[in-house]
Amino acid sequence: MYQEERQQSVATLITQRGRVSVMDLADRFGVTTETVRRDLAVLERLGHIRRVHGGAVPTGSVTVGEPGLTERDGTRAEQKDRIARAAVAFLPPPGGSVLFDAGTTTSRMITELPASPNLTAVTNSVPIAARLAASSTIDLQLLGGRVRGVTQAAVGAEPLRVLGTVRVDVAFVGTNALTVAHGLSTPDPDEAAVKRAMVEAARTVVVTADSSKIGREHLISFAPIGAVDVLVTDSDIERADRTELERQGIEVVIA
Structure with a gap:
């Protein structure tokens, strides 16, 4: 060549x-x-x-913009489906509490939940809340606030106030980008603030992100890489990236 x-x-x-x-x-x-x-x-x-x-x-790869929900939902859909199926293994046992961040991968987890999960679920996602509301074995707590149309996520003072008073067993968090240096990042400051509060409210943080997010950086970092306990991603992750993330103490799960 x-x-x-x-x-x-x-x-x-x-x-x-x-x-x-x-x-x-x-x-x-x-x-x-x-x-x-x-x-x-x-x-x-x-x-x-x-x-x-x-x-x-x-x-x-370093940007301040973000695509709409429909566009993101159709991007790398197969990988996101596999990630969602793998991520449910980290649900707390019955009687536990879980936090679902807004996102196209976290929303896929809802169809993968066990038949009777018996969980308390907290979310700022309108689509996730709509799907969980019909469950008789989930105590749903929907975070209020201004809803961003591009992500259909509640942001602002109200979700921050509530998240500052709760402690959940596991938070499933999405991210627009992930690097060791810049941590988890996203373009919007209001969304970053809510994501940061979610990470701080959880005993265990599970990040669900397809491999295209790894190595990218967005405007605002909402959590350092050390705040992540588990990363569930797909098999396209670069070998060097996986090695470095594991060196940081993160459990990397390949879906």
């Missing part, structure tokens, strides 16, 4: 996967890590990618 062809393939792969490590690129293309770093330097100068520690991400 000629140098130009390899660089084009590298740029395409980074765009498709969201983040790729130098080691994985070297293995994939059968070249040295030094050659990969030179390729990445060229691609960065051309504006095709952005280099980060240990690899590269697409140029738009």
Whole structure:
């Protein structure tokens, strides 16, 4: 493969996967890590990618915007389904309490719940609350507040007030982006504040995030990486990312 062809393939792969490590690129293309770093330097100068520690991400991976709920729900749907099925293994035993953050992956968990979960569930998600309301074995507590149309999540002073008074066994939290340096991050400050309060209210924090979120950074960090107990993700996670997250003490579950 000629140098130009390899660089084009590298740029395409980074765009498709969201983040790729130098080691994985070297293995994939059968070249040295030094050659990969030179390729990445060229691609960065051309504006095709952005280099980060240990690899590269697409140029738009650090952003202040976010897609709508419908668009996000249809993105990587198969991976999100698998993550949701794996995440229910971390539900507390009957009689326990659980917090469901708003998100397209956490919402998929609702269809995977056992027939009679016998749980107290707290959520700021309108769609999740609507699906849980019909259950006779779930004590549902819906957090009020202003509802953001883009995520259908309640935000503002009211959910923060309530979350400051509760303690749950497990919180299932979604994130727009995840890195070791920037932690869990999201574009909106109001949503970040609620997510931060959810993390602080839980004894165990389980993050449900497909691998495209890993290696990306959004505007506002709502939790350091050390606040995460478990990450449930898909098999496309980069080997180097998994190793680094496990080094941070996180249990990484591949769905």
